[in-house]
Amino acid sequence: MVTRLGLIAAQVDQPAYMLAALAGMHPSTWSRYVHGQPIRLEDANRIAAVFGIDREELYGAPDAEFLARLPEIRVSLSSDPVTA
Numbered sequence: 001m002v003t004r005l006g007l008i009a010a011q012v013d014q015p016a017y018m019l020a021a022l023a024g025m026h027p028s029t030w031s032r033y034v035h036g037q038p039i040r041l042e043d044a045n046r047i048a049a050v051f052g053i054d055r056e057e058l059y060g061a062p063d064a065e066f067l068a069r070l071p072e073i074r075v076s077l078s079s080d081p082v083t084a
Contacts, residue, residue: 004062006034008051012075022050022075050075 009019020030023046033039039047039058048055051073057066 002062003034003036004060004066005039005047005058006036007062007067007070008053008073009034011070012051012073014075019050019075023047 009016012019014022016030016034017027020027023030023043025043025046029043033043033047041055044055044058047058052075053073060066062070
């Protein structure tokens with residue numbers, strides 16, 4: 001299953017363990033989310049903050065609008081969580 005988080009994680013220039021650490025979670029939890037396990041709200045907020053996006057962008061199938069915006073998504077080192 002291709003997930004939005006999987007596509008985001010694949011296109012940024014950071015290893016998975018680093019992205020997991022930035023989101024404050026264990027790499028195995030990160031991996032489960034990347035591969036399609038439902039994301040807990042608390043974790044979605046942390047993941048969204050890492051990428052500087054709204055947490056709602058983590059949900060749903062990757063549509064044309066999301067794919068067009070994908071190259072703009074980068075790792076954000078901001079400590080402020082992004083919420084919807």
